[in-house]
Amino acid sequence: MTEQPQVAEKTAQPPRDVLLSCDDVSLSFGNVRALVDVSLTLRPGEITALVGDNGAGKSTLVRCVSGIHRPDRGTITFDGARTDFHSPEDAREAGIETVHQNLALVEDLTVWQNLFLNREIVRRLGPVGLLDRRAMQSRAREMVATLAVNVPAVGSRVRRLSGGQRQAVAICRAAGFSSKLVIMDEPTAALGVQETARVEELVFRLRDEGHAVLIISHNFAQVIRLSQQVWVMRAGRCVGGRRTAETTGEEIVGLVTGAIGS
Amino acid sequence: MTEQPQVAEKTAQPPRDVLLSCDDVSLSFGNVRALVDVSLTLRPGEITALVGDNGAGKSTLVRCVSGIHRPDRGTITFDGARTDFHSPEDAREAGIETVHQNLALVEDLTVWQNLFLNREIVRRLGPVGLLDRRAMQSRAREMVATLAVNVPAVGSRVRRLSGGQRQAVAICRAAGFSSKLVIMDEPTAALGVQETARVEELVFRLRDEGHAVLIISHNFAQVIRLSQQVWVMRAGRCVGGRRTAETTGEEIVGLVTGAIGS
Amino acid sequence: GSGGSTEAAAANGAQAAGGAAQNYAAVIKGLDNPFFQTMKQGIDDQAKTSGATVTVQSANSITDTTGQADKLNGLAGQDFSCYIVNPISGTNLIQGLAKLSMMNKPVVNIDSPVDPTAAKSANVKLATYVGTDNREAGKMAGQRMTEVLPSGGDVAAIGGIAGDVTSGARIEGFHQGVGKNVKVVQTVAADWDRQTALTAATNVLRAHPNLAGFFVANDDMGLGVARAVADAGKTGKIKVISVDGIKDALQAVKAGTLEATVAQYPYTIGQMGVEACQAATSGKTLPASVAAPVELVTRSTADKALASTPKPFGPYEDPYKALTQ
Amino acid sequence: MTNTTTLRASGGPNWSHRLKDAGFWAEWAALVGLLVLVIVFQALNPTFLSPGNIASMLVAAAILVILAVGQTFVIATAGIDLSIASVMTLGAVVFGQMYQAGLGLGVASLMAVVSAGAAGAVNGVIVARGKITDFIVTLGMLSAASGLALILSDGKPVTVIDPLLLRLSTTGIGIFGWSFVIAIVVAVVAHVVLFHTRFGTHLLATGGSPESATAMGISTARIKIAVYLISGLLAGLGAILLVGRIGAAEPAANTAFLLNSVAAVVLGGVSLFGGRGTIVGPFFGALLLIALVNGLTLLGVSQFYQPLAVGIVVVLAALLMRFQK
Amino acid sequence: MTNTTTLRASGGPNWSHRLKDAGFWAEWAALVGLLVLVIVFQALNPTFLSPGNIASMLVAAAILVILAVGQTFVIATAGIDLSIASVMTLGAVVFGQMYQAGLGLGVASLMAVVSAGAAGAVNGVIVARGKITDFIVTLGMLSAASGLALILSDGKPVTVIDPLLLRLSTTGIGIFGWSFVIAIVVAVVAHVVLFHTRFGTHLLATGGSPESATAMGISTARIKIAVYLISGLLAGLGAILLVGRIGAAEPAANTAFLLNSVAAVVLGGVSLFGGRGTIVGPFFGALLLIALVNGLTLLGVSQFYQPLAVGIVVVLAALLMRFQK
Ligand SMILES: Nc1ncnc2c1ncn2[C@@H]1O[C@H](COP(=O)(O)OP(=O)(O)OP(=O)(O)O)[C@@H](O)[C@H]1O
Numbered sequence A, B: 001m002t003e004q005p006q007v008a009e010k011t012a013q014p015p016r017d018v019l020l021s022c023d024d025v026s027l028s029f030g031n032v033r034a035l036v037d038v039s040l041t042l043r044p045g046e047i048t049a050l051v052g053d054n055g056a057g058k059s060t061l062v063r064c065v066s067g068i069h070r071p072d073r074g075t076i077t078f079d080g081a082r083t084d085f086h087s088p089e090d091a092r093e094a095g096i097e098t099v100h101q102n103l104a105l106v107e108d109l110t111v112w113q114n115l116f117l118n119r120e121i122v123r124r125l126g127p128v129g130l131l132d133r134r135a136m137q138s139r140a141r142e143m144v145a146t147l148a149v150n151v152p153a154v155g156s157r158v159r160r161l162s163g164g165q166r167q168a169v170a171i172c173r174a175a176g177f178s179s180k181l182v183i184m185d186e187p188t189a190a191l192g193v194q195e196t197a198r199v200e201e202l203v204f205r206l207r208d209e210g211h212a213v214l215i216i217s218h219n220f221a222q223v224i225r226l227s228q229q230v231w232v233m234r235a236g237r238c239v240g241g242r243r244t245a246e247t248t249g250e251e252i253v254g255l256v257t258g259a260i261g262s
Numbered sequence C: 001g002s003g004g005s006t007e008a009a010a011a012n013g014a015q016a017a018g019g020a021a022q023n024y025a026a027v028i029k030g031l032d033n034p035f036f037q038t039m040k041q042g043i044d045d046q047a048k049t050s051g052a053t054v055t056v057q058s059a060n061s062i063t064d065t066t067g068q069a070d071k072l073n074g075l076a077g078q079d080f081s082c083y084i085v086n087p088i089s090g091t092n093l094i095q096g097l098a099k100l101s102m103m104n105k106p107v108v109n110i111d112s113p114v115d116p117t118a119a120k121s122a123n124v125k126l127a128t129y130v131g132t133d134n135r136e137a138g139k140m141a142g143q144r145m146t147e148v149l150p151s152g153g154d155v156a157a158i159g160g161i162a163g164d165v166t167s168g169a170r171i172e173g174f175h176q177g178v179g180k181n182v183k184v185v186q187t188v189a190a191d192w193d194r195q196t197a198l199t200a201a202t203n204v205l206r207a208h209p210n211l212a213g214f215f216v217a218n219d220d221m222g223l224g225v226a227r228a229v230a231d232a233g234k235t236g237k238i239k240v241i242s243v244d245g246i247k248d249a250l251q252a253v254k255a256g257t258l259e260a261t262v263a264q265y266p267y268t269i270g271q272m273g274v275e276a277c278q279a280a281t282s283g284k285t286l287p288a289s290v291a292a293p294v295e296l297v298t299r300s301t302a303d304k305a306l307a308s309t310p311k312p313f314g315p316y317e318d319p320y321k322a323l324t325q
Numbered sequence D, E: 001m002t003n004t005t006t007l008r009a010s011g012g013p014n015w016s017h018r019l020k021d022a023g024f025w026a027e028w029a030a031l032v033g034l035l036v037l038v039i040v041f042q043a044l045n046p047t048f049l050s051p052g053n054i055a056s057m058l059v060a061a062a063i064l065v066i067l068a069v070g071q072t073f074v075i076a077t078a079g080i081d082l083s084i085a086s087v088m089t090l091g092a093v094v095f096g097q098m099y100q101a102g103l104g105l106g107v108a109s110l111m112a113v114v115s116a117g118a119a120g121a122v123n124g125v126i127v128a129r130g131k132i133t134d135f136i137v138t139l140g141m142l143s144a145a146s147g148l149a150l151i152l153s154d155g156k157p158v159t160v161i162d163p164l165l166l167r168l169s170t171t172g173i174g175i176f177g178w179s180f181v182i183a184i185v186v187a188v189v190a191h192v193v194l195f196h197t198r199f200g201t202h203l204l205a206t207g208g209s210p211e212s213a214t215a216m217g218i219s220t221a222r223i224k225i226a227v228y229l230i231s232g233l234l235a236g237l238g239a240i241l242l243v244g245r246i247g248a249a250e251p252a253a254n255t256a257f258l259l260n261s262v263a264a265v266v267l268g269g270v271s272l273f274g275g276r277g278t279i280v281g282p283f284f285g286a287l288l289l290i291a292l293v294n295g296l297t298l299l300g301v302s303q304f305y306q307p308l309a310v311g312i313v314v315v316l317a318a319l320l321m322r323f324q325k
């Protein structure tokens, strides 16, 4: 947070260049101060990375932005408007799609049902809307094929999938719907080499199509490869931000571990 | 599988040098042939790596070895004896501890209860054995502190932990009890840089203490760093094995993707 | 003619002479209540003496209105020559009964009456009804209560399941039977269950420490109430009167823990039901309605009642007997 | 309807694979159980499959099928509606009061459905907004609805003899009584809603993983309210059929319907832990329970042995669901 | 006992943190609800807290507490024992038959516990080995056990007047009747087993995540069998107290005990989805349910309004559990 002014200099641009901004966001669970005055910003059309140790508060921050938690204090501004998401539905409406770390898949539904959850394709028959199962299944097949190597049948229940297959489904879901911001919480953690490469391609494609992407990763090589901006969290605080072009893996490790003080 | 003879040459050693050997292990789930004639061996006192794409069958193989699934066909020999584990209990009795990919933690129990699950410390009061909660709690605190950076309270329920914190708990559990073989299914996937380094130290320590370790990882740098032997799976088959010293990251990638044929 | 059913054996010959062995079906109420066990016993015994076979089915519980209807429907499809029904409510068996009437099968209604308006509009024809007037039974209990509490006092009523018709009729009758000095201060529902009645009575005793008596809608609950009174150390001081006349209650009356029970003789009702079937199948014209015996059993008559249980100790009218001869 | 379901299971018409699929067996286990039962009963008593007996079984099953469908919606969200039977009682009593007041069949039916739906909505709102366990809320409603029924009716049944209602419960098309036809329509609509609408998918997601459903922007609270509303409305529909069937609106509890509705759902292969559901399963589960009692009655299994037999057969039928694992 | 529980929750004696902890409130919500109820009732009717009334409430609560403890063990494994009340009935009937046969109190008690335990073990074995849903297995046992009870007793109650048994149910230490003392002992032992033995931890793990428990080498089948056995044995103990309380062994259904036992557990903050459990919660949950009926009767709330009041209060009490979220 003390880092904030320093970064603000670099990112001090007309507000239309800021898609998301968190200001002094705090959240505690009982005694655990998961977020302490976190401030950061995120530009449209860029890939932003968020890094930090286990338990640093990254997922908690993401959950605040995507409407699952409401911060105790602080404000979140998205696309020029101050937001007060009361539910994930609000966030999705506003244009934020999220791949959560715990995946948020419904184990007992099939792959295609999960992919289209709350985004179902419907054929209208007068007042009633009936699911267009066929359309969803075939689109689902296409979506999954772009990411997975051992492609699971879109009709099989998620419960049966391998760790990486689930991850691929969750990523497909977030990427498959037009949104302003796609958040991915450790999307490639469970992925193999080929699948990771495909996800990285996908992330680039999303950016090229004009989406902003926020990616959480423990893989600093990946962070350097993908992102334009890195934010670092430590023990609930945002301890720094760098333009990726102006930093190195070592500096980021230093910020994460606290070797480079804040 | 066709690779098998070739590998067998390299590993053809007196049986006391083989701790675990799988021979033609196969398992199908309905139409999905998850394992097809998988054969591989594992030496005591060594770190063995198992790699392969998502859905290649790695976790399924591990679940066979640790008694969760029973193979449709094939034999598993452990410590000189042919095994036929009917339950994970049998495997744990035989000396196999496993960190499963889905973690196998009980969300509603506390960290210390999970660490000592089915290995509880008990004070005998005549015929009844009462839990020694205090002893377990203090030992749990020590165990967790060795791995985690943002150490969670051992009295908090696992449900509340961050992704990496859970992973650390699962690893502590498997490492904390004397066993002949410790299997870790993607142990560092959710871990931060510092935590990953600590787990790697732990893996080395386990080996130095004479345990065999089987580690599944998508991080080939890590595989090369840690292991003495690598096995590669592709689409349910074991398509090759190499002494780590005699191979490179590129060769392994080739085997995984199928660029280097089997 | 009138007389004890000891003479029933005589009917045997008459029936045998009447033709082929008869095959009847009976549908009675819940099977977890001894009252209906005794009723079944009466049916079975009379069937044996008369050489008929009777298939007896009963509802799962005293509230199982539709289950009972299902059972009647199941039996209605089969070839029985006469049906005996003891409906849980006035109307729950109407559909099955309408079907039987359409097939011109004689139906004998015992214990609880079929609602007459419902029967009429569904074209249900009943060969006869035999049972006791529950309001009348309650009234007898009320009169007895007034006798044993000459200087009056507060009493409470313990009913079956709230809303149950039989229970309602008995309690209503009790209200009519008691004199001016006796005041019903509280009515609670105890679900026809002894344990629940015990708890309810214990609670009522706390609320009304000067309570002088309990009227209880059946004997099973009555025994529970008697136990509550005994636990409070007030046996004899607080008068408990219940309805049914099951054996354990007669013994309790003898022992003095129950003041009295209004005995309704389900055994005899069952017997008379079978007799009515015999008469009906042999083409006799039956009386529209026959009152089954009801007797107030007090300490002085307890021995007699016990000696003849499950049959009445006094004389009673049985017009069917004559018709079967 | 049945075809669509199987196609759903894995998206292709490959029958040999289908037969190896566990989910398939779970869904059809109740039907298999029913068939086994039918074969056994028919072998032991040929009246079992007579048109008349089939017809009366189907009519007897109608109310249970409708309640089981309502219960399925609730259970698929990992809830349970313990109040379903007493809400039906409430609906019946409201019907009775309206009818007695001369408001006619239409208004009475409407009010029965509205009042039962309201009770269901109250359940839903308390569960969803108050965040109280389903079990406790609906247990409270079980009690409250029967209390309301008693208060409204003053504990007394109202005889309802309406020609139209009588036709509804006694006539039909061939062996399909009108009430069973209504039950079929309800089941078909429910199947479409569950598997072919967004609402149905969101319902299953809510049951399977409320956190995930919430994270995907589904309002689980709204889904919860909707399923309890549906359950209440169907209980109201059941109430109309019940009044038609027993010819009266009674405040007495219909406890048997509660356990049977849940049993039908569970026998139909629907997990009490939510997230999975079928309509076909509970439909046949309900028929199985009705056929069981009917068959045992036809066979003349003694009343004391019936509960034992029911218990054993229910467990044996469930053994067929082992395939689910 | 109570102290240990709270210490358990987060491993330290820090009370201010404790009070902010949701789990703490879930566990003690039933006690808070009970206290509120006591204050209200006492304000409205001072007899409520008279020693005599407290004593009779506690005695009335004893059986429910014991059943609720058994039910807690089952529910903590994500199961449910629907047969608990009818297994108690079976135990009571076995007791009655043995006692009537002159085998004495000791043998009769032993056989009651053994037979109920056997029924529980059968539940457990079928659930664990047959892999059938708990709900269906215990629903089957509900039916089968009451059938057995009817067959064994021939549907008739057996009066049991035993001096020792009478003392057990009517005397005690101060306001604590012996049966309540037994219930307390059961609760304390259960608490120790649940929180201070390996079995208890394995039980919670089995309920919370059967896959994880299995992966850790816990035999979930053995745990399941054990909890149903415990539930059966406690139902047997309850049977002895029941016979002592009403002075008879009856084949009555005791349905109220079933729903109340589950309600006590859920009001006590235990989730029906398993994995969490307390004994303190269900203990106070049972007391709350008993106090509620007692208080309403003391206040003279009419029988028709009682169910409504019970329903509302149960939901209000549960509102206290909102803190659980
Ligand atoms: N619901 C909750 N209740 C209590 N504590 C929580 C809860 N959610 C998170 N925490 C705590 O907040 C802290 C931050 O957790 P968070 O999941 O945000 O970490 P993270 O940075 O995403 O870590 P990881 O890299 O391991 O995923 C952790 O100490 C965690 O235990």
Ligand SMILES: Nc1ncnc2c1ncn2[C@@H]1O[C@H](COP(=O)(O)OP(=O)(O)OP(=O)(O)O)[C@@H](O)[C@H]1O
Pocket: A150, A152, A160, A161, A162, A163, A164, A165, A190, A192, B029, B032, B033, B034, B052, B053, B054, B055, B056, B057, B058, B059, B060, B061, B101
């Ligand atoms: N219980 C199951 N039922 C059906 N299919 C299964 C089951 N378990 C695994 N599979 C299938 O078997 C294949 C192998 O799965 P497995 O989990 O072993 O892969 P993996 O190599 O561990 O992959 P990852 O790296 O993604 O964890 C996958 O296609 C998966 O969908």
Ligand SMILES: O[C@@H]1[C@H](O)[C@H](O)CO[C@H]1O
Pocket: C033, C035, C062, C112, C166, C192, C217, C218, C219, C243, C244
């Ligand atoms: O007459 C019977 C008995 O009294 C029984 O105890 C309850 O139901 C009534 O119909």
Ligand SMILES: [Mg+2]
Pocket: A058, A059, A060, A101, A185, B162, B163, B164
């Ligand atoms: Mg995280």
Ligand SMILES: [Mg+2]
Pocket: A162, A163, A164, B058, B059, B060, B101, B185
């Ligand atoms: Mg895996």
